[in-house]
Amino acid sequence: MEESYIILDGVLTNNKNVISLNNRSFKYGDGFFETIHVCKSKIQFLNFHFERIIDSAQKLKMKLPSHFNEDFLKNDILKLLNKNKFYLGARVRLSIFRKDGGLYTPESNLASYTIEAEKLPIHIYELNKIGLKIGIYDEIKKQISVLSSIKSNNSLIYILASIYKTEKNFDDCLLLNEHNDIIEATSSNLFVVKNNVIYTNSTSSGCVNGVMRNAIIDLAISQKYIVYDDCIFKEADLIEADEIFLTNAISGIKWVMSFKDRRYFNKVSKKLIEELNNQFID
Structure with missing residues (x-):
């Protein structure tokens, strides 16, 4: 079985044990996610996704990294897909969460993120045959x-x-x-x-x-x-x-x-x- 990779804060890694027991998303649900469809190298509706990322981070009072813009996210996703050799259809999950520390009151409002990907069985949108x-x-x-x-x-x-x-x-x-x-x-x-x-x-x-x-x-x-x-x-x-x-x-x-x-x-x-x-x- 080939190794699969994820991205943690912009870094490719094949270590899946990157989330600690102190992770605030694990402990308190302190975060949000996006599920993104990619066809070949085209990330579908990235502008809509990124608008919602910014809106969600603001509502949850999270501070995204200063370099985290739409182009940076696009490059991260494509880097991950190429590393995993996902060249047709892929389902990408971006998870954003507040950095470790604190109980209900966080020690920091800075955000971390992970990106995961899996192959889709079909890369186009296909209407279900049976309703x-x-x-x-x-x-x-x-x-x-x-x-x-x-x-x-x-x-x-x-x-x-x-x-x-x-x-x-x-x-x-x-x-x-x-x-x-x-x-x-x-x-x-x-x-x-x-x-x-x-x-x-x-x-x-x-x-x-x-x-x-x-x-x-x-x-x-x-x-x-x-x-x-x-x-x-x-x-x-x-x-x-x-x-x-x-x-x-x-x-x-x-x-x-x-x-x-x-x-x-x-x-x-x-x-x-x-x-x-x-x-x-x-």
């Missing part, structure tokens, strides 16, 4: 706050929703906020189509501000769809929809076949994922 069967996870509600939109290293609600999904034999689950609005899936943003008009949640509803969410909004508008990105969804909105699909940075788009007794089409999903590949995959 998803989804349900609603209502045991814990996601609270709306300034932290709702970031990809926090504290992911307990998504873990519990995913366990519930498995227990109930769903392919995915939708989460609720404290107002019982439907806001997102376990690792994806939610889109609803009715009469060829596309709707998605407002980020003020508590959903993650997804990179692919923003990319699909821009893409759909460029394809002459009417898009509303400030919506609040209840169950009735899903029942009345013609189509439902989920988006994230790695999969692109996954279409939903069923929710409760309702069945859906995937016409818009097919068109958008085809255009996504045409515009962004070499």
